[in-house]
Amino acid sequence: MALFLGIATFAGIFILFLVLSKALNNTVNQLIKITYLLQKEFDLKKERFAIAALLDDEKNKPDSDQEDEESDTADEHSSDPGYKKQNNKK
Secondary structure (H helix, E strand, O other): OHHHHHHHHHHHHHHHHHHHHHHHHHHHHHHHHHHHHHHHHHHHHHHHHHHHHHHHHHHHHHHHHHHHHHHHHHHHHHOOOOHHHHHHHO
């Protein structure tokens, strides 16, 4: 009887160990998955903010470039006598 009780106890502890190890393994896998997804989401948001900043810079940059180009173009062609005739035709 004591032998049967010892074998049953050992089997019960072994089954309990298997169940606990599987549960812990699933928990660790879920934590790794959550960490990966959070890191990916963080990287995507960081990239989105960087792109938005670049687009804002692009929106602001052409305005100043256009003004510079217009003033450069006006300076270059103001000495050209045919420049006014070409602009009047348009």
